[in-house]
Amino acid sequence: MAYTMKEVAERTGASPHTLRFYEKEGVLPIPDRDANGVRIFNEHYIDCVDTVQALRSTGLPLAEIKQYVELYKSGEQTLPLRRTMLVVQKNKVEDQIARLIKTLEKLNYKLALVDAQESQFSKLP
Amino acid sequence: MAYTMKEVAERTGASPHTLRFYEKEGVLPIPDRDANGVRIFNEHYIDCVDTVQALRSTGLPLAEIKQYVELYKSGEQTLPLRRTMLVVQKNKVEDQIARLIKTLEKLNYKLALVDAQESQFSKLP
DNA sequence: TGGAGGGCTAGAGTTACTCTAACTTATTTT
DNA sequence: AAAATAAGTTAGAGTAACTCTAGCCCTCCA
Numbered sequence: 001m002a003y004t005m006k007e008v009a010e011r012t013g014a015s016p017h018t019l020r021f022y023e024k025e026g027v028l029p030i031p032d033r034d035a036n037g038v039r040i041f042n043e044h045y046i047d048c049v050d051t052v053q054a055l056r057s058t059g060l061p062l063a064e065i066k067q068y069v070e071l072y073k074s075g076e077q078t079l080p081l082r083r084t085m086l087v088v089q090k091n092k093v094e095d096q097i098a099r100l101i102k103t104l105e106k107l108n109y110k111l112a113l114v115d116a117q118e119s120q121f122s123k124l125p
Numbered sequence: 126m127a128y129t130m131k132e133v134a135e136r137t138g139a140s141p142h143t144l145r146f147y148e149k150e151g152v153l154p155i156p157d158r159d160a161n162g163v164r165i166f167n168e169h170y171i172d173c174v175d176t177v178q179a180l181r182s183t184g185l186p187l188a189e190i191k192q193y194v195e196l197y198k199s200g201e202q203t204l205p206l207r208r209t210m211l212v213v214q215k216n217k218v219e220d221q222i223a224r225l226i227k228t229l230e231k232l233n234y235k236l237a238l239v240d241a242q243e244s245q246f247s248k249l250p
Numbered sequence: 251t252g253g254a255g256g257g258c259t260a261g262a263g264t265t266a267c268t269c270t271a272a273c274t275t276a277t278t279t280t
Numbered sequence: 281a282a283a284a285t286a287a288g289t290t291a292g293a294g295t296a297a298c299t300c301t302a303g304c305c306c307t308c309c310a
Contacts, residue, residue: 005257016257017299025297036306038257054231057224062297076242083239090232093225099182100222106179107215114208117201130288141288142268150266161275163288187266 003041012049019049027052027065058093128166137174144174152177152190183218 005016014022022028028048031039055065068085071078130141139147147153153173156164180190193210196203 006255015299018297020258021298036257038306050231051235054228056297057228058232079239079243083236083243086232086236086239090229090236093229093232097222097225097229100218100225103179103182104215104218104222106175107183107211107218110176111208111211111215114204114211118204118208131286140268143266145289146267161288163275181266 001042003046005039005041008041008046008049011046012053014049014053022049022052022062025062025066027062027069055089058089058096060089060092126167128171130164130166133166133171133174136171137178139174139178147174147177147187150187150191152187152194180214183214183221185214185217 003011005019008014008019009016012019019028023030029045031041031045034040052065052069055068056062060068064085068082071082071085128136130144133139133144134141137144144153148155154170156166156170159165177190177194180193181187185193189210193207196207196210
């Protein structure tokens, strides 16, 4: 039930550096410490990291994630606002996916061009 | 056939700042200037910007884009290497799309949770 | 007991912008 | 004609989000 820094890093894919940095920036809770001042994490902490990572991977800045986390901490009356934030992010992610698909098409086009040029090149006398 | 900084910025979506920065970093060609030292751009320049943006949007660092551009400048013998770079980026983009779809699912899940809590909340006496 | 392994903090370095200051030039507006 | 507006120029500072370094502490196992 208790995890070390290294375990949390492994389970979330974030580096210990990044985890400490997120904590310092206030987007992650302040974990308990053992007698030597070493952080002790629990299952819930890993959920928090997952959420922050999901929000970050959509490009949401840490400052806004912090806002979201603070809304979460201040209870149910912030649910409508949090809902709005989630919907906004959802739309952004859909846009990003659309944009990446366009990029993929562009890359495929460039690959086709390169292949055409390559075969022409190899046909030279 | 000739464009100003502002027009290039509008047509590519990159800010003039960013365009000058890219030029300084060597990922864009050095454009001609008019008598007042003002940059004059052409159609081909816009293609270059598009390509850089497509590569950047896949997360390719400017340093590697610069390498690609230099390979391009040094002619046909670099085609196989450029082809490899494109394939690598294509795979990365596919990965990114897959990851974003997962994030989208997570967001939908969180939205469903929030909606459930919200309706529960509104049912309170 | 000593060395590997992990953790801690403070702070420097990196990437890719992004903005500011201070200035010139060109075009409108009064 | 003078003034305001808009666009351009450079050099360089600032920012976000890591990412790494230095220097130290603690513990565990051979």
